[in-house]
Amino acid sequence: MRLALTLLFGLAASAAAAHDMAGMPMPKGPDLGASAALDGKGRLWVVDAADGHVRLRHSDDFGRTLSAPVPVNAQAEPIYAEGENRPKIAFGAKGELYVSWSQPHARPWTGFVRFARSTDNGEHFSAPLTVHHDRAEITHRFDAMAVDSKGRIVMAWIDKRDLEAATAKGKPYQGAAIYTSVSSDGGNSFSAERKLADETCECCRIALASTPQGEIAAFYRSIFGDNIRDHAYAVLHADGRPLEPQRATFDDWHIAGCPHHGPGLAIGADGVRHAVWYEAKDKPAIHYGQLDPGKAPAHLQTIATAGASHADVAASGKQVWVVWNQVNAQGFALMLRESRDGGASFGEAREIANQKGAAAAPQLLLWQHRAFVAWNTAGGFRVVPTEAL
Template sequence: MQSIPRFLAGALLAFAATVALAHEGHDHGAMAGKAAAKPQLATTAAFDKAGRLWVTWAEGQHVVIASSDDLGKTFSRPQRVNPQPEPIYTDGENRPKVIASPDGALYVSWSRPLDAPYTGFVRFSRSLDGGTTWSAPITVHHDRQPITHRFDSIAVDSAGHIFITWIDKRDLLRAQAAKQPYDGAAVYYTVSTDRGATFAPERKVIDQTCECCRIALAPDADGHMLALWRNVFAGQIRDHALATLPIDNTPLTVTRATFSEWRVDACPHHGPALAVTADGVRHMAWFSVLQDKPGLFYSRLSADGKPIGGAWSFAGSAQAGAQASHPALLAADGALWLVWKQFAEDRMQILLRKSTDGGTHWTAPASIANTDGGSDHPQLLARDGHVYLSWRTQAEGYRLIDVSNVALSNPSLEASK
């Protein structure tokens, strides 16, 4: 691998942000091919089974990927995943993503805007040779109507099965044609059992979901893939729902996962985070509004889908003057790690909490990174007993920060009983 010194790698990432195209879709009605009004920072990272770091983002109309063998100190030259240019969604919740399979394969997905606002196709490419070459991109869904197929999420289970989920509006069109009411969109997914060579016909999880919130994916203790998304319950209640995604035609069961009763006829563009511990407990972090006060909340479901205690406000309304957003959760080495963005002291900060007893008690928040300019959402990664914050900012570029040894207070703050 040809390496580039860290300061040059940061410059490459910053340059990529400057020239990237924005397709903000939901909030701004951007059309395919519109030039960015601001630098795009949307970046996703993953460790492969050999411990190599892979980072993907968009440069103009190309998804690019670079690797690092020294934890982000130097990077390979960015490689184009899609040789032929195409528009790419790069807003915060809708971005290129990379995952690594236990068998060594690398997979990348993204959403491609079409000509009309809010429309798109979900795209996929794979590398079976350690990132040396990438397959020609394909559209993973059989439905090719020029409608919303966007906000993709991708994950792989322990058996190497690839799951891709997205927000889809084909059922909204059917309801409109039949003059029937329909709120929001639907969640669909597809599965590949042959390392991305083919994908099964897509399957609907549920109707009437939020239109522009990311879908969180995580395997459970038995290796089954779980999906968590913001749903639209009766009366425009925008809480979350959870389901196990089978690889076959096993019937789907959807469970209500959060109970904040936030009533809003709009999409907050703010999806949840999900992690599953060895005991099967589902740990969730999410944004909501209670009593007209926005905040971030943590809650748990047992392996059979029953709430464990109540929701706990870990940031936002419980923190005076805080502007908290976009949490990330990770279960690693018997502990839970929770980070989020929070604007305080005139800068954007990343705050960290940790639980070593399955989410019952948490340490007090610790600031682990900050920036004075624009920034991406945080991501947590694990490798060789260490936990890392993956974060890209406009001023500092891409950063991989080892948070494993951050000084934290004793875990005495009780989240829920």
């Protein structure tokens, strides 16, 4: 199993590097990086990428059938659509549809964060705009998007402008920075970006979640000391207050490179910060814990070990769900563990779906206190219920 995991990890990293190195050529057919969301009426919306277009589809039967795709960007452009760096979707207060993605450029590992919106239920989209004001051909990638309780669109992404500046001066700099920007006018424009943190992991996705106060919080892999790749937490204040990241996990995993495994975050109405993350200091593992920034997480427990990857978490009341991909001899199993006591303990792992070919990272969706998993695989997109059939 360790050998299988090593091979899988190497293939995933190689595929990501090959995609980065390819530069401008556009992919043929759909990649597996996709995102899904349920609106207030229970309609499912899905975004992915194919042939140089981010495409939007919807479903009124929880993914059993999908509408014909609508192109978000009328003019084709290169699009990152990997598991860690996939198109995103979010909703405005009046039903607007917001879509973001990262656009690769010619230099390896470079890109711009792009955004478009629809105010007519996805029939038409605005011309895409570049979120950040910095236009240098460097890394602005791995975008994350959320909407706060005041309707402001909060963006965060991985950015290498500070690495470039340090390198030019002959100074050391590990990884990349994370920058943020806010739109207070429904996506017509975005504020000048500001830095959240220096020296963060360069290829792990950023997890965003809403706090009970209506703000957006970020949980991300950072770098501490000499390439200790643990995680940090911060509230992304959209009103200009200082951003104050704090270390939130303490596994002390030393790795001089990015593991391509970003974390998951769900914040309950009671303020409990449920988190999942991957590390492999002693052995590959997915952990669950309740974040207490600056201190070790509460109820820390190992959810899965060798062969497990790309976990997500959701919470509703005392119910907490954790899902992940588990590699096996046939391909992947979609695995679930559930807690009914607010994350203090979890039931046994069980398989809720399987796939013989490739599979993207699963994404948990909540609807009326029930949990579903959006899972895009080589066999197609599907929504998997978490309840036992």
